Amino acid sequence: MMPFVPLLVILPLGAAFCVVAMAQVNWMRRLTAPLAIAAVLANLVISAMLLGFGDIRFFVGGWGPESAIGIELVCDGLSKLMAVTINLVALVAFVFAVPYMRRFTKVWLFDSLLLLMIGAMNGVVLAGDLFNLFVFLEIAAIASYALVAFGCEAEELEAAFKYMVLGTVGSAFILLGVTIIYSLTGQLNMAMVHSLLGKVGPGGPAVLLAAALLLSGLALKAAMVPFHAWLPDAHPSAPAPISAMLSGVLIKASGVYVMARIVFNVLGASDRLAVILMAMGTLSMLIGVLLAVGQWDIKRLLAYHSISQMGYVVLAIGAAAQVASRPSPDMALAGLCLFGGLFHLFNHAMFKSLLFLSSGSIEQQTGTRELKKMGGLARRMKVTSFCCRVGALSISGVPPFNGFFSKLIIIVALVLAGHEVLAALAVFVALVTLISFIKVQRYALEGAAADDRAANAVEAPVLMQAAMVVLAVICIVSGLAIVPLGEHVLGPAADALLGAGRLLSTGGAP
Amino acid sequence: MSTGIYILAFAVLLAGLYAIVAKKNIVKIIVGLLAVDYALNLMLVLVGYRTGGTPPILVEGQTPAKLAAAAVDPLPQAMVLTSIVIGLGLTALMVALGIRLYERYGTFDTNRIRRLRG
Numbered sequence: 001m002m003p004f005v006p007l008l009v010i011l012p013l014g015a016a017f018c019v020v021a022m023a024q025v026n027w028m029r030r031l032t033a034p035l036a037i038a039a040v041l042a043n044l045v046i047s048a049m050l051l052g053f054g055d056i057r058f059f060v061g062g063w064g065p066e067s068a069i070g071i072e073l074v075c076d077g078l079s080k081l082m083a084v085t086i087n088l089v090a091l092v093a094f095v096f097a098v099p100y101m102r103r104f105t106k107v108w109l110f111d112s113l114l115l116l117m118i119g120a121m122n123g124v125v126l127a128g129d130l131f132n133l134f135v136f137l138e139i140a141a142i143a144s145y146a147l148v149a150f151g152c153e154a155e156e157l158e159a160a161f162k163y164m165v166l167g168t169v170g171s172a173f174i175l176l177g178v179t180i181i182y183s184l185t186g187q188l189n190m191a192m193v194h195s196l197l198g199k200v201g202p203g204g205p206a207v208l209l210a211a212a213l214l215l216s217g218l219a220l221k222a223a224m225v226p227f228h229a230w231l232p233d234a235h236p237s238a239p240a241p242i243s244a245m246l247s248g249v250l251i252k253a254s255g256v257y258v259m260a261r262i263v264f265n266v267l268g269a270s271d272r273l274a275v276i277l278m279a280m281g282t283l284s285m286l287i288g289v290l291l292a293v294g295q296w297d298i299k300r301l302l303a304y305h306s307i308s309q310m311g312y313v314v315l316a317i318g319a320a321a322q323v324a325s326r327p328s329p330d331m332a333l334a335g336l337c338l339f340g341g342l343f344h345l346f347n348h349a350m351f352k353s354l355l356f357l358s359s360g361s362i363e364q365q366t367g368t369r370e371l372k373k374m375g376g377l378a379r380r381m382k383v384t385s386f387c388c389r390v391g392a393l394s395i396s397g398v399p400p401f402n403g404f405f406s407k408l409i410i411i412v413a414l415v416l417a418g419h420e421v422l423a424a425l426a427v428f429v430a431l432v433t434l435i436s437f438i439k440v441q442r443y444a445l446e447g448a449a450a451d452d453r454a455a456n457a458v459e460a461p462v463l464m465q466a467a468m469v470v471l472a473v474i475c476i477v478s479g480l481a482i483v484p485l486g487e488h489v490l491g492p493a494a495d496a497l498l499g500a501g502r503l504l505s506t507g508g509a510p
Numbered sequence: 511m512s513t514g515i516y517i518l519a520f521a522v523l524l525a526g527l528y529a530i531v532a533k534k535n536i537v538k539i540i541v542g543l544l545a546v547d548y549a550l551n552l553m554l555v556l557v558g559y560r561t562g563g564t565p566p567i568l569v570e571g572q573t574p575a576k577l578a579a580a581a582v583d584p585l586p587q588a589m590v591l592t593s594i595v596i597g598l599g600l601t602a603l604m605v606a607l608g609i610r611l612y613e614r615y616g617t618f619d620t621n622r623i624r625r626l627r628g
Contacts, residue, residue: 069585131589138596145603154614158623161607165530165539168600172546175593176523176553182586183557233626 004046005058005075008083008126009136011046012119015039016112023108032108033098036115040091043122047083050075051489055496057128072128072189077492081342082125082257084489085349088474089248090118093241096357096467099460100240100364110150110239117143117245121253129188130178130266137174137221137254141167144250148238159237163230170220170227177214180206181266190266197267211267215259215276222255224280224314225287228307232291235306236299236369240360243299247306248353252345256310260317264497269321277318282422284311285429293436297369298359298444301436302352305395308429309348315422316341316410323417324498331498333416338494339486340409346490347402347478351394354471358388361460361468362444367453371443374454378445381459385445387468392441394475396434402479515556523549536611536618540604547597554590558583 015035022028022035050056056075063070075083094114101107116139123136145167149160182188184206185196197207220227231251235243263273288308295301320337323330361384362377363369378385394401397408407430414423449455459465478485522545529542559582566584568577608618615623 131592135592135596138600142596142599142603145607149607149610152610154611155625157607157611157614158626161536161604161611161623162626164600164604164607165543168543168604169527169530169546172523172550175550179550179554179557179586182589188585237626 002056002058004050005056005073005126006060007046008043008087008122009073009119011039011043012115012122016115016119019108019112019115023112029108032111033094036111037091037094037098039115040087040094040118043118044084044087044091047080047087051080051084069188071132073126074128074190075126076496077489077494078257078260078342078496079125081346081489081493082253083122085346086118086121086125086249086253089245089349089353090114092353092357092467092470093244093248096244096360096464097239097241099463100360103364104151104239110147113143113147113150114242114245116140117147117250121249124253125257129190130181130193131188133258133261134171134175134178137258138171140250140254141171141221144242144246147242148234148246150239150242151237156237159230159233163234166220166227166230170217173213173217173220177210177212177217180210180213184210190261193266194268207267211273214262214267215273218255218259218262219280222251222259222310222314223284223307224255224310225283225307228284228288231307232300232303235303235356236297240356240363243302243360244353244356247303247356248349251306251310252313252349256313256317256345259314260497263317263321264324269324271322271325274318274322274325277314277321278419278422279318281311281313281315281318282425284308285315286311286425289429289432289436293432293439295436296371298362298371298374298440299356299369301371301440302355302359305433305436306348306352308433309344309352309395312407312410312426312429313341313345313348315426316344316413319414319417319419319422320494320498333413334498335491335494336409337413337417338497339490340406340413342490342493343482343486344403344406344410347394347406347475350471350474350478351391351401351403354387354468354475355391355395357464357468357471358384358391361464362388362457364464365457365460366451368451371440373451374444375447375449375451376445377449377454377457380457383465384460384468387472388445389441390472390475392437394479396437397430398434400476400479402475402482405479405482512556512559512561516553519549519552519556522552534620536608536620536623539620540601540608543604544597544601547593547600551590551593551597554586554593558586 019032022032058073060071101110120136120139127133127136145160145164148163149157181193184200185193187193187196223231235247263269285308288304288311292301292304316337320334323334366374394403397403411423411426526542526545530539533539563582564580566581612618
């Protein structure tokens with residue numbers, strides 16, 4: 001099983017280069033999309049197969065575990081959860097993109113960039129040492145800057161430039177944090193850094209500076225308030241499959257996942273870090289949803305909701321870190337917080353991608369993103385509006401969809417951990433989310449058509465419908481299948497974070 | 511000397527950050543980002559520096575242990591090479607975006623490149 005782990009990174013990267021080569025030959029240009037879909041499908045199959053095996057450590061280039069400077073790919077429970085999420089959303093986005101991208105020229109550029117982004121995100125979740133994490137983060141980020149600007153219209157370029165400047169500053173902070181950690185410990189391997197930092201002392205000023213820089217850079221990647229300014233411009237301006245990928249996977253894989261990894265497995269969960277995470281999470285939850293409710297552009301509304309839902313996940317992770325750092329830690333409670341947070345992360349990938357894809361379908365068929373110009377789409381675009389409704393109900397936390405279960409677990413875990421006020425705020429935010437999606441339903445799907453084009457809208461092409469239906473089915477099923485999901489996927493993921501040092505310890509038996 | 515150089519590199523970083531935050535011209539923002547990149551690469555190399563150290567190349571007749579004791583740390587140098595290439599890609603993309611923005615908006619002034627609000 002071990003040789004399959006680097007394939008998760010190699011397949012999309014290799015396919016990206018093959019796509020660029022193939023595009024130079026006229027008759028091969030039409031094959032780029034099938035090649036890309038084949039690569040991502042293979043990725044999804046491999047990551048699904050990897051779920052069944054235990055923790056895997058792969059040493060690139062044949063360097064063994066004895067050497068301290070080899071590149072290590074670590075595939076533990078959390079990596080597997082993220083890999084499945086990334087590859088699933090990527091496959092659906094690619095299938096959706098086949099008819100959607102017909103309005104653009106040079107679609108092979110899009111295929112190649114998106115494959116680069118997918119390969120890099122797989123690399124981020126598999127990376128076992130800090131510098132490779134940074135490199136893959138940068139590959140994914142650069143690909144996403146180019147993808148946001150893909151249409152080359154004025155607003156897309158402005159959004160991409162703003163995103164690029166802020167994203168580069170965030171990456172600069174991350175690199176500076178990694179530099180300081182390297183100068184303190186002389187190691188880049190995450191497990192070794194963890195054990196060496198334990199000796200240096202987690203409270204020293206250098207470690208605090210490194211932690212602050214890393215958390216700021218990662219909060220910028222994850223679009224936490226107050227680092228969120230790029231997201232409401234970048235996500236709506238991107239083409240719909242890219243919005244789904246950005247909101248559905250990139251802010252998670254390169255933001256929240258790396259934050260959780262670094263707080264739990266590198267720096268060690270401490271009360272200080274936990275309070276910062278919880279504060280950022282709460283602020284993001286509240287401000288995201290309050291800013292979202294007043295939006296009239298459907299994609300901008302969804303983008304603000306991404307900020308808010310990521311706030312839920314970061315709040316849950318922070319609560320878990322706080323519980324785990326108490327003098328007598330209740331590991332079961334920390335595990336419950338993490339379970340809720342990671343389940344919400346998976347669920348958000350599913351329903352946010354679904355919502356962005358359905359908004360893309362609506363935009364393509366009605367030609368507008370303004371809610372006030374749509375209307376009555378439930379009668380004319382049945383599949384799209386059904387999927388949109390499923391997504392809206394999931395994000396609002398209505399049973400039996402998946403959002404309900406993950407939000408319930410987060411709220412219950414917060415109450416058990418002693419943060420009743422935060423739990424009440426989470427319930428309030430869920431209510432305001434419901435309100436804003438009732439608004440979306442009322443203006444987009446119900447009511448009378450406000451515009452000529454909206455009045456004559458027909459259903460989207462079959463591939464787009466298929467992509468949305470797949471995600472909608474997953475939204476419905478993953479809520480009901482919470483017990484087997486929890487046992488086989490989320491439980492090992494939470495263990496990977498909490499049992500810090502258990503797997504990632506180098507040398508000797510785990 | 512060593513603390514002085516670190517402070518200097520950090521000063522370049524802060525100058526770059528100031529340019530990104532305070533300047534209104536897109537080209538100046540790009541130059542600020544470049545300054546941040548350079549400062550980071552410089553600091554990364556400085557971390558591996560050893561006063562009076564030799565280049566990390568094994569000369570004839572030298573044992574690895576002697577090399578490890580006398581040479582500067584090669585790992586940050588490898589990291590900096592990667593970082594420089596990443597900076598190259600970022601610079602190319604930023605300048606391309608800047609050129610396209612000028613074509614669309616007719617100006618480099620960020621006060622006028624402001625169609626997205628709210």
